[in-house]
Amino acid sequence: MAKDLQGKRIIVTREASQGKAFAEKISLLNGIPLELPLLRISCKKAENQEQIFNNSENYDWIILTSANGVNCFFKQFHSGNHSFSADVKLAVVGSKTEAALKQYGYDADLVPDIYDAESLAKIFLPKYENGERILLVRGNRSLDTLPKKFKEKGIGFDSIEVYETTMNEPIKDELYKVISNKEYDYITFTSPSTVQAFVELYGMAVDSPCVCIGTTTEKAARDSGFTHILTAKTFTIEGMLEIMVEDQS
Known part of the structure; x- marks a missing residue:
């Protein structure tokens, strides 16, 4: 069974200051964080x-x-x-x-x-x-x-x-580049607001794997048109990491 993220590229969409901690945990598990904060708080x-x-x-x-x-x-x-x-x-x-x-x-x-x-x-x-x-x-x-x-x-x-x-409008061009060029393996959503921001900034849902922090965020993703959804068993970023590690097995 895999014990790390095996170099997978993971988009971190949460607000910048909170996203840093998530990105650090991804790096510790041998993943590559792509920090694209879609929200400002x-x-x-x-x-x-x-x-x-x-x-x-x-x-x-x-x-x-x-x-x-x-x-x-x-x-x-x-x-x-x-x-x-x-x-x-x-x-x-x-x-x-x-x-x-x-x-x-x-x-x-x-x-x-x-x-x-x-x-x-x-x-x-x-x-x-x-x-x-x-x-x-x-x-x-x-x-x-x-x-x-x-x-x-x-x-x-x-x-x-x-x-x-509020929406982080300046990140829109970078988000479009990463998504349209498929320069990632997972998108992470830590709230319904991050799902909504993605759809508003990119223009649509995508069929790539997205990882949701819990069932409320999962519902928001499904309602927005995402179909390949992984949901954490424990509703924390640690739970999100765990589900991505399991997905490598």
């Missing part, structure tokens, strides 16, 4: 930020669904004289979000075994007590999975949009 000040921060001690739950959300939220939260209730509980979508949270000195109270919003909702809802106040930390392209679940159950919540994901 920047923190933003939400219209309701002051209201949310000034009332932060009233929340019983803070729910964070991405490392970007953690970083942008706490950078802005810590810049003012704000604090949580001593009893606040923190829920995160997965291990990377949990790790980002620890960097700010907090431990997660709730982490699903499967790293997606659907799984987080399944373990959160039985723990929710009627009347508890929820703050959902989001980006402009965050999925509506949790808001829909809460509305279905009649659960009220506040939401704050702390970061913005």
Whole structure:
């Protein structure tokens, strides 16, 4: 059985700063990373930020669904004289979000075994007590999975949009060259947003192998017209690497 990537050329489409870590892991497994960040992520000040921060001690739950959300939220939260209730509980979508949270000195109270919003909702809802106040930390392209679940159950919540994901237009020509000349073996997608960005920037899906971080991203790829899809068993970049290594066997 193969134990590495055997020199395969792998397109890393995630945002540049996060893509670096992925690229390094690819290189360590004898793969060739092609860094083509299709997205740009920047923190933003939400219209309701002051209201949310000034009332932060009233929340019983803070729910964070991405490392970007953690970083942008706490950078802005810590810049003012704000604090949580001593009893606040923190829920995160997965291990990377949990790790980002620890960097700010907090431990997660709730982490699903499967790293997606659907799984987080399944373990959160039985723990929710009627009347508890929820703050959902989001980006402009965050999925509506949790808001829909809460509305279905009649659960009220506040939401704050702390970061913005936009298309990395300058990468378009380089992406077109690599794809049209077939200078790669795999395309990697770490979110539905990366799938959408690929289709918008390149113009269409392709029939080459694409590797998705989880089932939500897989659905986005399938809906966009990708047909040769490999999906990580564990919804992390390590899981994506594992599935590509297995594909060499």
